[in-house]
Amino acid sequence: MDISRRTFCQLGAGAAALALAPALPAFASTDPVQEAILAFTGGAAPAEGDIELTTPEIAENGNTVPVAVSADGAVAILLLAAGNPNPGVATFTFGKLAPHRSAATRIRLAQTQDVIAVAKLESGAFTMVQRTVKVTIGGCGG
Amino acid sequence: MAKVKPRVKVPRKAQAGEVVTIKTLISHPMESGQRKDRKTGELIPRKIINHFKATFEGELVFEATIEPAVSANPYFSFDMIVPDAGTLKFEWIDDDGSVYTEEKKITIV
Secondary structure: OOOOHHHHHHHHHHHHHHHHHHHOOOOOOOOHHHHHHHHHHOOOOOEEOOOEEEOOOEEEEOOOEEEEEEOOOEEEEEEEEOOOOOOEEEEEEEOOOOOOOEEEEEEOOOOOEEEEEEEEEOOOOEEEEEEEEEEEEOOOOO | OOOOOEEEEOOOEEOOOOEEEEEEEEOOOOEOOOOEOOOOOOEOOOEOEEEEEEEEOOEEEEEEEEOOOEOOOOEEEEEEEOOOOEEEEEEEEEOOOOEEEEEEEEEEO
C-alpha cells in the first residue's frame, strides 16, 4: 500500500493521541465547560437524568432567555451556557426551607447553543442535563 | 446611575407548612464587561449583582452566585415552605460592594 506524506502524518498524529489518552488523568481538560463542571463536582463525572431543565426551543432575544431548573433532593445546581464567552451563568444553593429545589431566572445567550444544568444531590451524587436553545438575536452585542 | 430598586412578590398570609412561590426582581443594568462603548470603542467595565440570598428568620431558603450571563434586571423565582410566621429577608450584593436589601413579613392564617 502506498502511504502518502499526508496519510502518514495523520496516522502519526492519531497514534500519538491514542498513546497519550490513557496517560492523561480523567479531569485534565482544556474545555472551559468541562472544567466548570468538574470544578463544581470536584472531579466526579455527573450522571444523566433526575434533573429537569426547562428552556424555550427558540429564543428570539438572547438578552433574556427564561430558564427553569429543578432537581429533587438537590443541594446546589450549576447552570452553564456552553456557547457564551464565559460558560458560567449561575450557581443556586437551596436551604432546608426550599421544598422543591427548583428555581427560575432569565439568562443571556450569545448564540445558538447548549444550556447545561448540573445538580449536586443530598446523597453526594451529581446529575446533569443539556438542552439546545436556538437564538435569533445574540445577547452579548454592543 | 439608574436607581436600583428591588421588587419581591411574597404572599402576606400563608398556612403553616404551606408551600409558596417567591418571585424577586431587582432593576440593575448587569453590565457584563464584554460590551464596548459605541463612541470610544472601549470596554464598559463589568458591574453586576454577583450574589443573591433569601433567608427566613436567619435560615437559608435560596442563594445564587451570579455570573455576567444573567440578564439585566435579574429575576429569580423559587419555592419555600412557610414553617411559621416571620420575616423573609432578601439581599443582593453588587460588584461595587453595595448591598441592596428588602424584607417581607409573612403571617400565619
